[in-house]
Amino acid sequence: xxxxxxxxxxxxxxxxxxxxxxxxxxxxxxxxxxxxxxxxxxxxxxxxxxxxxxxxxxxxxxxxxxxxxxxxxxxxxxxxxxxxxxxxxxxxxxxxxxxxxxxxxxxxxxxxxxxxxxxxxxxxxxxxxxxxxxxxxxxxxxxxxxxxxxxxxxxxxxxxxxxxxxxxxxxxxxxxxxxxxxxxxxxxxxxxxxxxxxxxxxxxxxxxxxxxxxxxxxxxxxxxxxxxxxxxxxxxxxxxxxxxxxxxxxxxxxxxxxxxxxxxxxxxxxxxxxxxxxxxxxxxxxxxxxxxxxxxxxxxxxxxxxxxxxxxxxxxxxxxxxxxxxxxxxxxxxxxxxxxxxxxxxxxxxxxxxxxxxxxxxxxxxxxxxxxxxxxxxxxxxxxxxxxxxxxxxxxxxxxxxxxxxxxxxxxxxxxxxxxxxxxxxxxxxxxxxxxxxxxxxxxxxxxxxxxxxxxxxxxxxxxxxxxxxxxxxxxxxxxxxxxxxxxxxxxxxxxxxxxxxxxxxxxxxxxxxxxxxxxxxxxxxxxxxxxxxxxxxxxxxxxxxxxxxxxxxxxxxxxxxxxxxxxxxxxxxxxxxxxxxxxxxxxxxxxxxxxxxxxxxxxxxxxxxxxxxxxxxxxxxxxxxxxxxxxxxxxxxxxxxxxxxxxxxxxxxxxxxxxxxxxxxxxxxxxxxxxxxxxxxxxxxxxxxxxxxxxxxxxxxxxxxxxxxxxxxxxxxxxxxxxxxxxxxxxxxxxxxxxxxxxxxxxxxxxxxxxxxxxxxxxxxxxxxxxxxxxxxxxxxxxxxxxxxxxxxxxxxxxxxxxxxxxxxxxxxxxxxxxxxxxxxxxxxxxxxxxxxxxxxxxxxxxxxxxxxxx
Numbered sequence: 039x040x041x042x043x044x045x046x047x048x049x050x051x052x053x054x055x056x057x058x059x060x061x062x063x064x065x066x067x068x069x070x071x072x073x074x075x076x077x078x079x080x081x082x083x084x085x086x087x088x089x090x091x092x093x094x095x096x097x098x099x100x101x102x103x104x105x106x107x108x109x110x111x112x113x114x115x116x117x118x119x120x121x122x123x124x125x126x127x128x129x130x131x132x133x134x135x136x137x138x139x140x141x142x143x144x145x146x147x148x149x150x151x152x153x154x155x156x157x158x159x160x161x162x163x164x165x166x167x168x169x170x171x172x173x174x175x176x177x178x179x180x181x182x183x184x185x186x187x188x189x190x191x192x193x194x195x196x197x198x199x200x201x202x203x204x205x206x207x208x209x210x211x212x213x214x215x216x217x218x219x220x221x222x223x224x225x226x227x228x229x230x231x232x233x234x235x236x237x238x239x240x241x242x243x244x245x246x247x248x249x250x251x252x253x254x255x256x257x258x259x260x261x262x263x264x265x266x267x268x269x270x271x272x273x274x275x276x277x278x279x280x281x282x283x284x285x286x287x288x289x290x291x292x293x294x295x296x297x298x299x300x301x302x303x304x305x306x307x308x309x310x311x312x313x314x315x316x317x318x319x320x321x322x323x324x325x326x327x328x329x330x331x332x333x334x335x336x337x338x339x340x341x342x343x344x345x346x347x348x349x350x351x352x353x354x355x356x357x358x359x360x361x362x363x364x365x366x367x368x369x370x371x372x373x374x375x376x377x378x379x380x381x382x383x384x385x386x387x388x389x390x391x392x393x394x395x396x397x398x399x400x401x402x403x404x405x406x407x408x409x410x411x412x413x414x415x416x417x418x419x420x421x422x423x424x425x426x427x428x429x430x431x432x433x434x435x436x437x438x439x440x441x442x443x444x445x446x447x448x449x450x451x452x453x454x455x456x457x458x459x460x461x462x463x464x465x466x467x468x469x470x471x472x473x474x475x476x477x478x479x480x481x482x483x484x485x486x487x488x489x490x491x492x493x494x495x496x497x498x499x500x501x502x503x504x505x506x507x508x509x510x511x512x513x514x515x516x517x518x519x520x521x522x523x524x525x526x527x528x529x530x531x532x533x534x535x536x537x538x539x540x541x542x543x544x545x546x547x548x549x550x551x552x553x554x555x556x557x558x559x560x561x562x563x564x565x566x567x568x569x570x571x572x573x574x575x576x577x578x579x580x581x582x583x584x585x586x587x588x589x590x591x592x593x594x595x596x597x598x599x600x601x602x603x604x605x606x607x608x609x610x611x612x613x614x615x616x617x618x619x620x621x622x623x624x625x626x627x628x629x630x631x632x633x634x635x636x637x638x639x640x641x642x643x644x645x646x647x648x649x650x651x652x653x654x655x656x657x658x659x660x661x662x663x664x665x666x667x668x669x670x671x672x673x674x675x676x677x678x679x680x681x682x683x684x685x686x687x688x689x690x691x692x693x694x695x696x697x698x699x700x701x702x703x704x705x706x707x708x709x710x711x712x713x714x715x716x717x718x719x720x721x722x723x724x725x726x727x728x729x730x731x732x733x734x735x736x737x738x739x740x741x742x743x744x745x746x747x748x749x750x751x752x753x754x755x756x757x758x759x760x761x762x763x764x765x766x767x768x769x770x771x772x773x774x775x776x777x778x779x780x781x782x783x784x785x786x787x788x789x790x791x792x793x794x795x796x797x798x799x800x801x802x803x804x805x806x807x808x809x810x811x812x813x814x815x816x817x818x819x820x821x822x823x824x825x826x827x828x829x830x831x832x833x834x835x836x837x838x839x840x841x842x843x844x845x846x847x848x849x850x851x852x853x854x855x856x857x858x859x860x861x862x863x864x865x866x867x868x869x870x871x872x873x874x875x876x877x878x879x880x881x882x883x884x885x886x887x888x889x890x891x892x893x894x
Contacts, residue, residue: 044144044835044836045561045835045836045839047140047143047144047838048140048144048839048840049839051134051136051140051143051144052133052137052140052144052840052843053839053843055125055136055140055206056132056133056136056843059132059136059206059214059218060129060132060890061126062214062215062218063125063129063132063218064076064220064708065215065218066125066128066218066221066222066699068732070121071121071125071222072457074118074121074122074124074125075125077118077122078122078125078126078850079668081102081122081828081850082846084098084101084102085098085329085849085850085853086846086849088101088853089629089790089793089849090792091852092792092795092796092798093796094796094859094860095606095793095796095853095854095856095857096854096857096861096875097796097851098154098820099115099119099735099853099854099857103115111403112871115748116874116878119804119854119878120877120878120881122265122299122611122850122851122854123851123854123878123881123882123885126847126848126850126851127226127597127884127885127888128218128221128222128230128884129847130844130847130848130885130888130889131191131195131198131199131202131221132202132218133843133844133847133889134199134218134631134888135199135202135203135206136206137840138203138634138635138637138638139203139204140200140206140208141637141638141641142633142637145641148756150417150744152641152642152644152645152648153256153260153455153590153645153647153648153651154259154644155648156648156652157170157263160263161263163794167264169655170651170655171264171268173651173655174260174267174268174269174274174651175269176618176621176656177274177618177620177647177651177654178272178273178274178275178276178619179274179275179276179621179643179646179647179650180275180276180277180278180590180619180620180621180622180764181249181275181276181277181278181622181624181633182277182278182279182397182590182621182622182623182624183244183245183277183278183279183280183281183624183629184280184281184284184623184624184625185234185237185238185240185241185284190651191226191630191670191888192226192227192240193239193240193243194224195224195226196218196243196244196247196630196634197247198220198221198224199630199634200211200247200634201217202214202217202221203635205217226884227884233290233295234281234282234288234290234291234295234299235282235295235298235299235302237281237282238279238281238282238298238299238302238303239302240473241279241281242302242303242306242393244629244633244634245277245279245303245306245307245393245394245421246306246309246310246638247639248633248634248635248639249277249633249639250310250385250389251306251636252636252639252640252643253275253388253643254381254384254385254388255640256274256275256640256644256647257269257273257274257275257384257388258381258384265886272635273388274647275643275647276395276473277389277393277394277395278394278395278396278397278425278477278621279299279303279393279394279395279396279397280397280399280623281299282295282296282298282300282396283296283299283303283396283397283398283399283475284397284398285398285399285400285455285459286399286400286401286481289452291804292438292455293455293458293459293462296388296396296398296459296462297458297462298656299396300392300396300462300466300469300474300475301345302357303392303393303394303396303468304341304349304391304392304393304470305341305342305343305345306393307389307391307392307393308338308341308342308391309342309387310385311338311356311382311386312338312339312342314381314382314385315334315335315338315382317438318375318378318382319331319335321375321378322363322367322375322378322379323561324366324367324370324371324374325370326370326371327362327364327366327367329364330359330360330362330363330366331363333355333359334356334359334360334363335658336353337352337359337619337862338356338358341391341479348469349391349469349470350392350468350469351390351391351468351469351470351471351474352391353386353387353390353391353471356386357386357387360379360382360383360386360621361383363379364376364379364380364383367379371497373566382776390470390471390474391469391470391471391474392466392470392471392473392475395473395474395475395476396466396474396475396609397477397478397479398459398463398475398477398478398479399478399479399480399513400456400478400479400480400481401480401481401483402480402481402482402483402484402488403482404452404453404456405456405480405491405492405495406426406487406488406491407450407452407453408452408453408456408457408495409491409492409494409495410426410450411449411450411453412449412453412457412494412495412498413425413642414442414851415440415442415444415498416440416444416498417442418438418442420436420438420440421436422436428566430485430486430487430529433485433487433753434486434487434490434529434533437487437490437491437494439493439494439497439503439535440497441497441498441501441502441503442497442498443498443499443500444457444498444499445457446458446460446461446499452843456495457499460478460495460496460499460501461499461500463476464499464500464501466769467507471891472507473759476507476508476509477508477509477511477548477591478492478508478509478510478511479511479512479513479550480492480510480511480512480513481513481515482513482515482519483512483513483514483519483526484522484526484527485517485526485529486527486533488512489510489512489536490528490530490533490535490536492510492732493506493510493535493536493539496508502892504542506539506542509543509546509548510539511548511549511590512526512527512549512550513550513551513552513592514526514549514550514551514552514572515551515552515559515592516559517559517560517564517565517568517679518561520551520568520571520572521568521572523549523575523576524572524575524576524579527547527549527576527579527580528579529843531547531579531580531583531585532583544586545584545585545586546585546586546587547580547585547586547587547588548587548588548589548590548621549576549587549588549589549590550589550590550591550592551569551572551573551589551590551591551592551876552592553565553566553569553593554593554769557733557744558732558733558744560676560679560682560683561678561679561682561683561744561747561748562680562745562746562747562748562749562778562782562785563674563675563679563748563749563752563778564675564676564678564682564748565784566675566778567671567672567674567778568675569676570615570774571672573589573611573614573615574614574615576589576616577614578614579618580616583880586616586618587616587620588616588618588619588621588837589615589616589617589619590621590622590623591621591622591623592622592623593622593623593624593625604622604646604778605642605646605648606649606773606776606777607649607774607777608620608646608649608650608651608653609648609649609650609653609661609772609773610661610772610774610776611653611661611774611842612653612656612659612661612662612663612774613656613659614662614663617650617653617654618650619650619652620646620647620649620650622646625730637670638804654788659773660773661773663772663774665825666764667768670761670764670765670768671768671775672754673761674753674756674765675744675752677748677751677752678748678749678752678757678886679748680748681747681748681749681751681752681813682747685743685809687746687747688806690802690803690806691806694734694803694806694807695732695736695739697803697859697863698739698794698797698803698856698859699735699736699738699739699859700735700738700859700879700880700882700883701735701857703730703876703879703880703883704731704734704735704883732744733745734887736786737792737886737887737890738852738855738883738886738887739791740788740789740791740793740794740852741789741791741794741810741814742785742786742788742789743810744785745781745782745784745785745786746782746785746786746789746813746814746817747810747813747817748813749782749817749821750813750814750815750816750817750818750819750820750821751813751816753765753817753820753821753824754814754816754820757820765824766824769824769825779821779824779825780825780833780834782817782821783821783825783830783831784831784837786814786817786818786821786830787830787831787838787841788841788845788890789814790845790852791800791810791811791814791850792854794807794856798811818830843858844889844890845889847889848885848886848889848890851882851886852882852886854882855878855879855882855883855886856879857878858875858876858878858879858882859875859879861875862875862876862879862886
């Protein structure tokens with residue numbers, strides 16, 4: 039589909055329809071909704087004109103109310119502002135639903151980057167088809183759903199959005215009107231903070247309503263293109279799950295919540311099976327299958343609705359009975375409805391009795407403490423009394439691997455949880471199979487002993503050396519940790535016990551790399567380049583040791599946290615980076631925006647699979663960087679890092695965020711069980727601040743500093759050093775570098791420094807704000823020159839239009855938020871008014887993030 043044609047389709051299918059259906063909001067069941075809907079366009083226009091003139095948000099609000107005599111009282115003004123927020127929140131949902139309903143029209147399945155296009159191309163090329171088959175036999179995609187405080191829509195709202203999207207596909211005005219009215223009456227937010235189990239239930243909505251269907255459909259679609267099955271030993275798409283298992287820095291996750299989430303995933307999966315089985319029962323009404331069908335009815339029903347204390351892995355029994363039913367249909371009933379039985383068999387093979395693998399994650403400092411407390415219980419005298427003070431080499435020589443069965447309580451709270459969770463992992467494997475829970479991720483992993491000591495904890499908790507069906511996954515996040523990762527892994531690969539363990543795990547090592555903290559630590563360009571370099575080094579190391587390496591990328595939604603056009607990173611890895619498997623987290627609001635419906639999930643999963651396959655098939659090594667190209671990027675990243683670190687070390691850096699963004703109030707939003715910072719009791723420090731809160735605060739400011747700061751300075755220095763032509767050539771020839779730059783431009787396209795232009799004359803922050811604005815202007819100017827364009831995102835006109843429309847919808851929310859923040863800083867209000875301003879800030883956060891789709 040040509041760009042101009044795409045723009046025309048977007049204009050007719052999205053823009054025009056939004057304007058049309060937006061008028062239905064005037065009928066929503068809100069107090070004075072017609073009055074609100076009539077005033078909102080005037081308020082939006084007033085905001086737009088005022089922002090163009092660099093007027094401060096407080097003055098924008100005051101001048102607007104000055105036009106209306108009925109809004110003299112503060113209570114009336116607050117009432118209208120909250121009604122504006124409520125109205126705009128629903129407008130964002132409508133725009134999302136309209137975009138999703140038009141998805142298949144604005145995204146052609148045959149366009150570049152599509153798995154279907156690749157399969158169609160291979161169907162007429164036997165050599166390519168053979169290569170593709172071989173690649174797919176080794177390739178897999180693992181999507182890991184994580185709970186983060188950017189998934190704002192609860193299940194009840196997601197269900198309405200799904201139905202609204204379907205109604206919009208057929209322009210069913212009556213249904214659309216009713217659904218919008220239902221949306222108007224349905225609360226968007228929780229009155230209290232969710233528990234980890236609540237978060238799991240919220241994300242499980244996507245497993246049940248989207249992934250259950252898409253994953254099985256895509257794998258079947260691929261298999262149908264080849265003669266016979268090609269996924270005998272692995273799945274094309276695997277699902278992972280973090281809510282209830284990820285306890286790093288979240289004191290609310292306990293072994294009990296992990297157990298409840300595991301049971302929840304099983305129950306939801308069996309309800310999916312049961313729905314499919316009930317349809318099957320209505321079709322398979324023939325003689326010869328009664329006994330098998332009765333047993334299947336019992337298996338599906340009991341596991342769906344009757345919770346067992348000791349559930350069993352019944353996958354093989356279910357498949358055996360379904361195969362028996364299919365056999366009767368083929369032999370006696372002309373194969374009638376055998377395809378329906380096959381469909382259910384495929385799903386049971388894919389999801390077993392667990393649905394998604396529940397990963398366990400904990401910080402290395404917690405695990406070290408658990409090891410310290412557990413040692414005296416083992417009766418093992420091989421550890422020195424001063425073991426914790428030993429050097430790393432001395433620790434490695436002392437660590438033994440004797441089995442023991444020590445108590446799982448009687449320690450500090452987090453140590454108790456660690457030992458109890460390790461025992462629980464064994465029970466989860468017994469009830470759902472090995473894949474139910476087989477990965478333990480060590481955050482802040484700094485040394486090989488962090489992994490080996492964790493293995494001790496398993497062997498002290500009833501696990502046997504020869505039956506240790508667990509993958510130990512180090513997580514390297516900061517720039518410093520990424521630099522040291524090679525040394526850590528070299529020691530592990532050389533360690534006799536660990537070498538034997540990896541042999542039992544099919545010679546495969548998984549390493550997790552975190553994008554969010556590395557960006558907070560070193561800035562956008564350095565974070566991406568550090569991770570790229572670490573992948574090259576770790577791949578070479580693994581290949582030397584004969585280890586099959588898989589990288590698990592901890593990516594967020596925005597480019598500043600490893601998101602953006604993610605599939606393009608994987609398509610352009612080059613031969614120096616292990617890419618047989620793509621594993622990544624999909625977080626919070628990104629889940630609903632990219633995987634919220636069958637169409638969007640199908641498209642985005644296809645793109646990721648296609649990217650991995652293309653990267654593997656790339657025989658000419660066109661995406662492998664040359665030594666000169668690496669040296670150039672290394673120099674660019676170093677300059678960018680220096681600029682970003684200098685900004686971070688500015689004494690006003692954190693004060694600016696605290697005073698002019700909602701950072702301090704994020705902890706009051708009832709959307710996540712996790713604290714905003716790791717050290718939840720102490721004062722706010724940058725090192726304790728979670729990357730997601732850090733990035734969210736900057737996006738609410740409409741400045742997106744983590745997504746671009748330092749890039750302009752580095753491009754300017756490239757010009758001064760006479761290497762500008764080399765940088766331009768790099769952009770044109772390196773897919774990896776081009777993706778970094780394009781994602782940076784995406785971040786910048788969602789920034790608007792006019793919102794905070796009033797700070798230019800602020801007595802405290804004037805110089806600091808000008809520094810931020812100057813870097814933005816410099817980066818924008820040089821980005822346009824580098825890419826040969828005249829406006830940001832010129833190469834992606836549909837995305838540019840979509841972003842502009844979304845930004846226009848939420849502009850009033852941004853102004854209201856900054857107005858409230860200004861009032862809070864003035865310190866001239868009583869406690870009651872302060873509560874109202876706080877609430878205004880908190881309520882605007884939701885709509886701004888949801889409209890941005892990948893900004894947090």
